[in-house]
Amino acid sequence: MDKIVELNGVNKVYGTNRVVKDLNLFVEEGEFLTLLGSSGCGKTTTLRMIAGFEEPTTGTIKVQGENVEAKEPFERNVNTVFQSYALFPHMTIYENIAYGLKVKKVSKAEIKKSVLEMLDLVQLNGFEHRYPSQLSGGQKQRVAIARALINHPKVLLLDEPLGALDLKLRKQMQLELKRLQKKLNITFIYVTHDQEEALTMSDRIAVMHDGVIDQLASPTEIYEHPKTKFVATFIGETNIYDGCITSIKGEIANITLENGEVSVKCPEDFSILEYASVSVRPEKMKFSTKKVDGFGLVAQVKDYVYVGSVLKCIVALPNGNELKIERLAGQELPKVGSKCYPYWNPEDAVLIHNESHYIFEALNNIKLA
Template sequence: MSASYAVELVSVTKRFGEVVAVRDMTLRIPDGEFFSLLGPSGCGKTTTLRMIGGFEMPSRGEIFIGGEPQGYRPPYQRPVNTVFQSYALFPHMTVYENVAFGLEMRGVSREDIRRRVAEALDMVRLAGMERRRPSQLSGGQQQRVALARALINRPKVLLLDEPLGALDLKLRKAMQLELKQLQHRVGITFVYVTHDQEEALTMSDRIAVMNHGLVLQVGTAEEIYEHPNCRFVADFIGETNFLHGTIAGRRQGALEVTLDVGGTVLAQAGQDIGRGQPVTLAVRPERVRLSPGLPGGEVNALSGTVEDVVYTGVATTYWVALGQGERLMVRQQNEQIGAGPVAERGEKVTVSWPVDAASVFAQASEAQAQAAPEAGA
């Protein structure tokens, strides 16, 4: 159990009666990392955070913080602090008293408390608000008080449970950047729970994607976006087209897939999949190129008919029917003013993408991954 990990979970399982909230989870979060737990509601991300904080105890497995096993230590004995979803500011105390609470409980001298509260409020740009009550602050200000109240204790790890969920979009975007910068400045490990994939991609050094109590993939934003390891991750992070097909063989170090809609494409092999296996192919809409007319023999090119064109400002989205009910979403950046759409509704077009733009998942393993947790839930 190396001490260079701020948090380490080893085979942690959490059951609530019959329900398995977290299943055999092993995670290592290095010192100073901004780490996100990302997944839909009920995936076990908040339970994981609460176990690190000591609000829930693991049914099995062990949690290490700074290399030390936590066992059944209560929250007040753990070197972590939490920013709660609803902020949980003490309504009967002033901003000053809220921020000072942790230091006071640890018996820090009055002068030191005064100095450190001033520093902490400065850090979150709330100097001068000491005498206010939480009810007299805006949502964004309350959020920053919650941050100051946690960070003033200089925890080994800061736990954040969807802290931006209650803010409006503009403020949320601003706070994302601010949080990221703050984390750089204080150098404390952040473990951040969110269901918002964009938020996770924006802020995190690494992300763990969870579903049904399982960690499906851990990686940098780029890794999980460009190389999702299963259909769920590809679907949950960003937008993706799924096409169904069968492995036809190998060519030039890539997998050759015969699509159900007809045509053969090449794709990077993430895993070894045997010939004849049914697979799902995932392609990001912005990686697909759209050109008028019929395919001229290039690699990974299919023909289709434009069904719909939607202009969204930065980009234009085309829906292309490939036949047999399969549709492909294509997103083209609008780089020049007045360029107009590449194709009109009803037009025959060619769609194509580079070999490394598509991920292939065996359908069987996917079925397993989704069936296993459901059996337990």
């Protein structure tokens, strides 16, 4: 596939606040890419720079291979959909959707044909004579999307467009947006702080943290193989253990923790005596009534949390840290108040370089120099 959007060395600084830091990113034609992160991570600023509503302090932005930093938003062949809908309240739905074509002085016949096609596409046939005040939140968002799509942009930018909708409607609209994107084969760049939304809709996810991309990969890769502690804890639930690698035998590393020892499959870029973090998803956790080889954790069962089809078991380690073990409702879990030995298949855990290790190495290098 061809790269349709490219950001190279992009920085955005407000006064002394560096919001986006040396960002390098490309988006392929027809891709659904999500910028995911918490408030203040730089995701919306990045989207606004692509749209033309903000200028990068340094760096270049290309759309279809052409530098666009000096171009106005309407010259970039991208359209933006906002959380607030931004519909004209005094205009009918027809007039709202037709607005962009009317500004371009397209013929009335062509406008009518295009508007009716868009209404059919977003499943709002028969709504053309209504006003925004007569529509539900989900219907308004569909109108906003139709208004953006009618100009046939190469790239559609979506800034948390479903954030104002209730949970049920949001999930419905997620599927609708994905259907539209695949049908039209338009590149979508989507901003959200909702991890489940990103996992559901995206071809790739860029997890942003403090102005940089911590990891850029497919939803499966992001969830199953997080590269940083932040990604592991931000995407879904996980159990994190911090410790030191005390031995490596074959592909298995032994990690010494405050509460005991654990085993995990070890990639080649880890070494003995390195500080590392271990991430284990609750559904990968196991338990035993007796000690398991390679594991020295002992815990007491504190509570259960029932969430429909899933039952979560909360267990406490001797230092007070809590772990979660997750099972489908009806499956066996240890009883509240009982003692158990948590463990997992070594290949089901992810070993992550600990920031403390990098700090230690940097200080050590300074001393050596």
